Amino acid sequence: MLAPGLLACLLGACTTLVPDPPEPEPSTEANTQQLQLPGDCPQADAVEPAKGIEPGTDAQIAADLLAAVGQWSNAGSAMVVNEPAWIGPGVPGHCLADLAESLGRIYAPVLFAGNADETLAGFRAGIVQENLANLKTARAEGRGTDAKRELALIQQSSQSESGTFLNLVVRRFESGSIQPAGVEEWFVIVGPPDSRNLVFHLEIKASPHGSFSW
Numbered sequence: 001m002l003a004p005g006l007l008a009c010l011l012g013a014c015t016t017l018v019p020d021p022p023e024p025e026p027s028t029e030a031n032t033q034q035l036q037l038p039g040d041c042p043q044a045d046a047v048e049p050a051k052g053i054e055p056g057t058d059a060q061i062a063a064d065l066l067a068a069v070g071q072w073s074n075a076g077s078a079m080v081v082n083e084p085a086w087i088g089p090g091v092p093g094h095c096l097a098d099l100a101e102s103l104g105r106i107y108a109p110v111l112f113a114g115n116a117d118e119t120l121a122g123f124r125a126g127i128v129q130e131n132l133a134n135l136k137t138a139r140a141e142g143r144g145t146d147a148k149r150e151l152a153l154i155q156q157s158s159q160s161e162s163g164t165f166l167n168l169v170v171r172r173f174e175s176g177s178i179q180p181a182g183v184e185e186w187f188v189i190v191g192p193p194d195s196r197n198l199v200f201h202l203e204i205k206a207s208p209h210g211s212f213s214w
Contacts, residue, residue: 032046033049035047035099035106036102036105037099041094042086043085049106050067051067053190053199055197058159058164058166061166061190061197062188065188066149068110070147070148071107072127072131073127073148074131074175075103075107076100076103076131077144078138081139081143082144096132096135096136103128103131104124104127107127108120108124113191113195113199116200119202119203120202134147145175147175150170155168164188165189166188168185169183183207184207185204185206186204187201188202
């Protein structure tokens with residue numbers, strides 16, 4: 001849960017949402033990154049991580065975040081059904097879990113600040129497990145997955161020089177389904193553009209009635 005002081009600040013329309021982050025170091029990484037897998041697993045080509053979050057309106061920031069999470073959730077699912085090395089019964093059983101963990105190590109830094117709070121560890125673990133479930137679904141069905149989350153409502157938002165706060169209602173869709181599998185409420189704090197719009201806080205809880213009111 002949000003700490004009381006932070007919660008009071010957000011509801012009081014404070015102008016400072018997060019402490020000023022340290023200046024980011026220039027990135028020396030290429031756009032694509034190599035998957036790191038155990039030697040007994042099929043090796044894979046380098047992957048291109050999620051685009052990340054661009055500066056923009058509250059709705060644009062929310063859309064970028066949800067798109068990046070969806071890309072992460074489905075990452076690798078097309079590969080495991082199309083690449084010859086991943087097809088067939090000879091792939092060790094642990095390799096899909098190793099693939100999901102390796103993908104998480106590539107995707108998480110594109111979205112999350114390194115000095116963020118503890119909420120991101122739980123969120124990362126949850127998306128890694130979603131990715132693993134989608135990899136298993138892809139293998140079982142013989143096709144890549146298209147699980148996604150869609151923005152239903154921005155309940156509250158605030159932007160300042162310190163970043164963006166969003167309180168979102170989000171619909172979650174499992175792969176191949178047109179009916180929502182659940183409705184979630186997201187509390188998000190995104191840093192300012194000079195911090196590469198990285199997420200500092202991301203808390204999710206179920207919203208069974210489709211919305212939540214303070």
